[in-house]
Amino acid sequence: MLLMLAALASPRRREILRLIWRQPRSAGEIHRAMPDVTFGAVSLQLGVLADAGLVESRAEGRSRIYRVCNKRALGPLRQWLERMWDDQLWNLKLAAELEEARRGPKPQPIKKRK
């Protein structure tokens, strides 16, 4: 429970949580909706959310789908978060991000051979 609170304190993690609140998404989709950070960063934060018991994942093909779990356990905070995310401005921003995500991948840092 304490972990949960700490996990929700980070704006980045709340952003991730919002993206998968209604509909589960792959790590890649989530990342493409947040072009300002690397994929690695997103993956780490997904790990934090998982440790807090807020999200769980299942493998699907080569992707891994993340979804919110424990919405119930969030209890009090759930309404608070949903109310915030139902705000019109939030939704406009979300739509733009998902459109961006659908369009295609972003260049990740170049890879060198070992």
Place this chain on the structure above:
Amino acid sequence: MLLMLAALASPRRREILRLIWRQPRSAGEIHRAMPDVTFGAVSLQLGVLADAGLVESRAEGRSRIYRVCNKRALGPLRQWLERMWDDQLWNLKLAAELEEARRGPKPQPIKKRK
């Protein structure tokens, strides 16, 4: 509201909040119940809690008394915090701390002249 969440994410600030949950206390009392940090640190954290709208203070003599405000606004989290703090172990620990506080002041860092 976002500030509130961030403020509650810190164990130290939750500890302070717990100390003044039922009964307002001076900054000094709070500090003496937390001998492992300097008074300055406590004062700064009280500032954070105040910025988050979780505590307010009034001057009384040369002391300043802090109390929790907005217990209502905490809404959902309120029950959660109270339940945690009503736990027996927590209360034993709290009693010891307050006894310690009543007994007397701790040596603060030595002061040099400017």
Place this chain on the structure above:
DNA sequence: GTAACATGTTAGTTTAAACTAAAATGTCAT
């Protein structure tokens, strides 16, 4: 098997929070 994709993990860096030590401010009593 290899190649391309999707995600995960590691090591090192950057950024921000929390803290200490000291000085500054403010209050009460004399």
Place this chain on the structure above:
DNA sequence: ATGACATTTTAGTTTAAACTAACATGTTAC
């Protein structure tokens, strides 16, 4: 006024979170 007490603030340090870049793992299709 001075001196003792109570708190706040500042500057600098320590500690921890978040991030990047690279490498590693795992899956699918060939």
